[in-house]
Amino acid sequence: MNVGVFIGQVLSRDTFNSKALADYAANLPSVALVRQIGYRPRLDPALLAQELRSHALDRIVLAGDSPGFFKPAFTRALALAGKDPEEVRLASLREHGVESVDEGLRAKAIVACAVKGVPFPLVAASKSSLVNPATLVIGGGVAGIQASLEIADAGKKVYLVERSATIGGHMAMFDKTFPTLDCAACILTPKMVSVGSHEMIELWTYSEVKEVRGTPGAYRVKVLRRARSVDVDACVACNNCSAVCPVSVWSEFDSALSYRKAMYIPFPQAVPNAYVVDRENCIYVQSEGKRCGACLKKCPKDCIDFNQQDTVEEIEVGNIILATGYELFDARRVERYGYGKLPNVLTSLEFERMTNASGPTGGKIVLKTKKLNKRTKVEEWVADPQGPAPKSVAIIHCVGSRDSNYNPYCSRVCCMYSLKFAHLVREKLPEAMCYEFYIDMRAFGKGYEEFMERIKAEGTNVVRGRTAQVSESNGQMLIKGEDILRDRIIEIPVDLVILAVGVIPSRGMADLAKMLQLPRDSDGWFSELNYNGEPTHTERGSIFVAGMCQGPKDIPDTVAQASAVAAGVLRSISSGHGMEDLSKLPLSEIEARAADWEAGLPELMRYADGNSSSTQAD
Amino acid sequence: MAIRVQPKLIDELVLYGAEDVQNCYHCGNCSAVCPHTDAVFNFPRKPMRHLQMGLEERLQSSLEPWLCYYCGQCSTQCPRGAEPGETMMSLRRWLTARYDFTGIASLFYRSWKAEVLAIGIVALLTAIGFFTFGFLQGDIHTYDGPDAFLPSSSVHIFDWAMAWVLFALLMMNVIRMWWFTTASRENLRVPVWSYLKHLYLLPLHFFTQKRYGLCEHKGPWRLHLVLVLSYVTMLVLIMFFLHQMQSGPSIVWPAHGFGYLASIGLLITVIYALRGRFKKTQVHMKHSHESDWIFIVMLLLVTVTGIVQHVLHRTGADLPANVAYVAHMMFVVPMLVLEVPFSKWSHLAYRPMAMYLGEVHRDALRHAETVSKEKTMQPVS
Numbered sequence: 001m002n003v004g005v006f007i008g009q010v011l012s013r014d015t016f017n018s019k020a021l022a023d024y025a026a027n028l029p030s031v032a033l034v035r036q037i038g039y040r041p042r043l044d045p046a047l048l049a050q051e052l053r054s055h056a057l058d059r060i061v062l063a064g065d066s067p068g069f070f071k072p073a074f075t076r077a078l079a080l081a082g083k084d085p086e087e088v089r090l091a092s093l094r095e096h097g098v099e100s101v102d103e104g105l106r107a108k109a110i111v112a113c114a115v116k117g118v119p120f121p122l123v124a125a126s127k128s129s130l131v132n133p134a135t136l137v138i139g140g141g142v143a144g145i146q147a148s149l150e151i152a153d154a155g156k157k158v159y160l161v162e163r164s165a166t167i168g169g170h171m172a173m174f175d176k177t178f179p180t181l182d183c184a185a186c187i188l189t190p191k192m193v194s195v196g197s198h199e200m201i202e203l204w205t206y207s208e209v210k211e212v213r214g215t216p217g218a219y220r221v222k223v224l225r226r227a228r229s230v231d232v233d234a235c236v237a238c239n240n241c242s243a244v245c246p247v248s249v250w251s252e253f254d255s256a257l258s259y260r261k262a263m264y265i266p267f268p269q270a271v272p273n274a275y276v277v278d279r280e281n282c283i284y285v286q287s288e289g290k291r292c293g294a295c296l297k298k299c300p301k302d303c304i305d306f307n308q309q310d311t312v313e314e315i316e317v318g319n320i321i322l323a324t325g326y327e328l329f330d331a332r333r334v335e336r337y338g339y340g341k342l343p344n345v346l347t348s349l350e351f352e353r354m355t356n357a358s359g360p361t362g363g364k365i366v367l368k369t370k371k372l373n374k375r376t377k378v379e380e381w382v383a384d385p386q387g388p389a390p391k392s393v394a395i396i397h398c399v400g401s402r403d404s405n406y407n408p409y410c411s412r413v414c415c416m417y418s419l420k421f422a423h424l425v426r427e428k429l430p431e432a433m434c435y436e437f438y439i440d441m442r443a444f445g446k447g448y449e450e451f452m453e454r455i456k457a458e459g460t461n462v463v464r465g466r467t468a469q470v471s472e473s474n475g476q477m478l479i480k481g482e483d484i485l486r487d488r489i490i491e492i493p494v495d496l497v498i499l500a501v502g503v504i505p506s507r508g509m510a511d512l513a514k515m516l517q518l519p520r521d522s523d524g525w526f527s528e529l530n531y532n533g534e535p536t537h538t539e540r541g542s543i544f545v546a547g548m549c550q551g552p553k554d555i556p557d558t559v560a561q562a563s564a565v566a567a568g569v570l571r572s573i574s575s576g577h578g579m580e581d582l583s584k585l586p587l588s589e590i591e592a593r594a595a596d597w598e599a600g601l602p603e604l605m606r607y608a609d610g611n612s613s614s615t616q617a618d
Numbered sequence: 619m620a621i622r623v624q625p626k627l628i629d630e631l632v633l634y635g636a637e638d639v640q641n642c643y644h645c646g647n648c649s650a651v652c653p654h655t656d657a658v659f660n661f662p663r664k665p666m667r668h669l670q671m672g673l674e675e676r677l678q679s680s681l682e683p684w685l686c687y688y689c690g691q692c693s694t695q696c697p698r699g700a701e702p703g704e705t706m707m708s709l710r711r712w713l714t715a716r717y718d719f720t721g722i723a724s725l726f727y728r729s730w731k732a733e734v735l736a737i738g739i740v741a742l743l744t745a746i747g748f749f750t751f752g753f754l755q756g757d758i759h760t761y762d763g764p765d766a767f768l769p770s771s772s773v774h775i776f777d778w779a780m781a782w783v784l785f786a787l788l789m790m791n792v793i794r795m796w797w798f799t800t801a802s803r804e805n806l807r808v809p810v811w812s813y814l815k816h817l818y819l820l821p822l823h824f825f826t827q828k829r830y831g832l833c834e835h836k837g838p839w840r841l842h843l844v845l846v847l848s849y850v851t852m853l854v855l856i857m858f859f860l861h862q863m864q865s866g867p868s869i870v871w872p873a874h875g876f877g878y879l880a881s882i883g884l885l886i887t888v889i890y891a892l893r894g895r896f897k898k899t900q901v902h903m904k905h906s907h908e909s910d911w912i913f914i915v916m917l918l919l920v921t922v923t924g925i926v927q928h929v930l931h932r933t934g935a936d937l938p939a940n941v942a943y944v945a946h947m948m949f950v951v952p953m954l955v956l957e958v959p960f961s962k963w964s965h966l967a968y969r970p971m972a973m974y975l976g977e978v979h980r981d982a983l984r985h986a987e988t989v990s991k992e993k994t995m996q997p998v999s
């Protein structure tokens with residue numbers, strides 16, 4: 001078989017040496033032609049067909065970042081040249097980690113497999129090592145919770161390490177979830193409670209992973225357990241301590257729409273259901289015990305201990321699941337929308353808290369009003385439950401997403417949560433006008449399209465066109481954009497603007513990736529081993545990904561992926577071995593394995609055709 | 619009416635400098651930030667769409683590209699790097715080629731080599747012509763007076779002849795522009811009074827480029843104004859005061875004073891433009907088509923040779939001054955003959971024309987609206 005290798009530009013790595021790759025490919029036995037086609041080639045199938053014929057090529061290998069982009073021209077060319085049009089093989093360099101592992105060797109390995117027509121991730125993966133039955137889950141959002149429960153329910157030990165003082169992640173902040181408008185807490189709280197009480201789950205909140213050593217199947221992990229200053233097991237969450245705490249700072253959980261104390265619990269249903277001291281803001285801690293200490297006297301259980309120190313615990317686990325989720329893109333960066341300057345421009349998470357029945361306004365949608373902070377003597381914009389209701393609301397999609405100036409990718413959840421917001425606005429303020437400005441409506445899941453139709457029918461004005469600017473005018477905000485379907489430039493005054501802000505990898509993911517030597521994709525999310533085939537595995541053996549940290553996704557997809565991860569971990573535990581690191585394999589080993597695969601292929605292919613019976617009949 | 623689609627149009631536009639049109643996903647941000655967009659002329663998004671769909675006739679009949687002054691706000695904010703501003707620029711190049719009935723403009727825009735070659739040939743012919751004429755009737759050692767190598771009276775005749783030819787060529791293109799954008803459009807019925815009513819817009823926009831001033835940053839407009847006024851001053855001096863200009867060696871301040879001002883204006887703007895394009899200081903200077911470079915370099919050469927020949931003449935070096943004069947003409951003539959009707963410079967006619975026709979279109983649309991309203995009201999009464 002004569003193979004032609006076409007190498008496109010590799011953008012994910014500026015230092016990429018495509019010449020070295022070309023030389024390597026040219027030396028592979030069956031390769032008859034190697035050509036670099038550069039960035040954005042203009043490919044004419046007829047000319048390509050001539051080229052294929054003149055070199056008598058039977059198979060084409062396209063190497064580069066997302067080379068599938070060029071595949072159609074080559075498929076057509078093969079057909080024109082009278083060859084099997086199926087023989088286009090993709091050597092997807094970025095997708096298989098060239099970006100973050102030793103680019104030269106990895107690229108060669110990928111091309112070597114493609115030339116032989118065998119799938120790289122399958123060739124390179126799988127070889128066993130012994131496995132420790134305990135599992136570490138990093139991140140206690142819905143992904144981490146789901147995975148932990150699945151594994152623990154199967155009777156295996158789980159360490160769940162969560163950075164904040166409670167598990168629950170973002171989902172705990174929501175009132176309703178799209179598209180069913182189910183109550184988020186009704187789904188999540190029971191799961192959180194079972195995590196808290198599960199005998200097989202060791203829940204370490206307020207903790208972070210600091211070091212991971214060892215090999216797949218036998219990782220040694222150091223976890224920093226930050227001093228919470230409250231005994232988690234003894235605390236009964238009676239609130240006596242918090243009631244007397246004189247400090248007041250913005251609440252993170254309420255997206256800074258309300259205040260909390262220095263002695264606080266993030267929200268009433270937090271798991272563990274125990275208070276925590278914000279040591280940076282605590283007067284007692286900051287004054288080294290000289291002042292305040294009011295809470296100490298009030299605790300009926302004596303569980304406050306300001307002398308508690310951070311500790312480091314060392315554990316050994318076989319598998320690690322990453323479920324570190326996401327955070328919101330910083331909407332201040334899009335200055336044209338005025339977030340941070342105009343008080344009634346809210347981010348989506350702020351609005352989530354505002355509409356939440358247990359949130360700072362008791363679920364009322366209000367405009368922020370100016371109030372004097374009695375202690376600091378400065379005027380602040382606050383969401384007062386008695387504040388005026390907006391008469392018109394605008395929701396702006398794709399803030400920071402799908403924009404080459406910020407994040408090129410689609411954040412995937414904001415279209416749908418925006419529709420959810422529109423519904424909540426119409427439901428709570430039937431008199432108010434509600435506008436939604438979108439570029440493309442991504443209603444991709446089961447029931448989502450119907451959800452969108454329902455929202456439209458409820459009377460929300462859904463306008464196609466990105467908002468170019470939000471400016472202030474006469475105490476209102478002026479939305480300027482093009483209404484594309486009605487072919488006009490529009491300027492609409494509204495009272496409240498909600499930005500459907502995109503998602504970005506959570507803080508600290510870069511450090512974690514470095515610690516684990518784990519590749520991340522160009523957008524910063526953890527790279528899965530193979531997007532289609534191994535969406536929960538990573539380059540590193542026995543390290544898995546679940547939820548948003550692998551890429552934007554909604555709750556159903558997050559939960560599904562978390563369960564899938566649990567299946568992988570359980571399989572590994574019950575079979576007794578884990579998986580080897582991909583990046584440790586030498587090129588010669590991959591070449592040898594690819595040759596074995598190739599030798600085994602014809603039989604597989606016959607199987608795949610479904611034509612084996614007719615062959616036998618001959 | 620059936621709409622004809624030309625799928626290769628976008629590839630064709632690449633030759634005129636359009637690059638990333640296909641990136642556009644039609645969010646409308648660009649149109650919304652554009653200070654020139656309004657209910658009737660909505661751009662740049664719509665032309666982007668027309669281009670993606672290959673609606674050749676639609677684009678050929680559109681005035682929008684000429685209403686864009688390329689402040690670049692659209693390109694800066696475009697979330698897809700689709701460069702709407704540059705697309706409008708390339709559409710202007712393409713329209714220039716479309717308006718030109720000779721096909722020369724299209725050749726120049728597609729191949730800078732052809733343009734440079736043409737400039738070379740015209741320059742050579744100019745040199746041969748001027749030298750032959752000079753040696754036949756004068757003395758190369760004299761710059762002015764009865765024995766002058768290139769007497770102003772003869773050059774004057776040549777000037778005027780050239781001016782008329784250029785004017786005629788440009789007018790033909792302008793008429794084609796009118797035909798494409800206005801007259802040939804069946805759905806656009808223009809009342810005659812409207813043509814008369816707005817005539818004053820032609821000189822107004824020619825001299826002031828008033829709409830350019832609507833852009834957020836006023837700098838480029840001011841600079842362009844300096845450039846235009848310098849050109850116009852030079853044109854008036856040459857067409858009407860050539861005799862005074864060429865007399866000497868003493869300086870005739872009433873004529874030369876203006877000449878100096880205009881030269882300074884040209885020099886400043888041309889240096890600014892060159893620097894800007896090299897360093898890509900502003901959005902509209904980030905992408906330079908070959909034709910832009912040719913234009914600026916020619917302008918620089920014209921200005922510099924003009925200054926040199928003037929200095930030589932004033933210092934009494936008549937022989938070098940005469941040679942410099944011919945050299946100056948070697949750049950001036952191709953610049954005028956080729957750039958005015960066939961390239962970038964033609965926008966001096968198309969832009970004011972577009973402002974004028976724009977108002978005419980508005981009238982036509984308003985007129986059509988009232989007519990249809992009257993019609994719908996009749997059955998009621």
Ligand SMILES: Cc1cc2nc3c(=O)[nH]c(=O)nc-3n(C[C@H](O)[C@H](O)[C@H](O)COP(=O)(O)OP(=O)(O)OC[C@H]3O[C@@H](n4cnc5c(N)ncnc54)[C@H](O)[C@@H]3O)c2cc1C
Pocket residue numbers: 138139140141142143144161162163164166167168169170171174176177178179207208209323324325326327348349352413417420503506507508509512546547548549553554555556558
């Ligand atoms: C405004 C908004 C509304 C939404 N509405 C809906 C909806 O209605 N329906 C729906 O299906 N989806 C919705 N989503 C999407 C939904 O939030 C996500 O799909 C889901 O929360 C992802 O869960 P996760 O566990 O992967 O991440 P997260 O919820 O972000 O959880 C990650 C957890 O990991 C912890 N963590 C992070 N880094 C570390 C670290 N280094 N060490 C230890 N712990 C760490 C965090 O503290 C957090 O608790 C919405 C999203 C937004 C922004």
Ligand code: SF4
Pocket residue numbers: 397398399401402409410411412413414415416440441442500502
């Ligand atoms: S999900 Fe919708 S709003 Fe969010 S980035 Fe994608 S297209 Fe934009």
Ligand code: SF4
Pocket residue numbers: 641642643644645646647648649662663666692695696697698699700701702
């Ligand atoms: S801003 Fe860019 S993507 Fe949006 S419509 Fe204009 S050219 Fe297209």
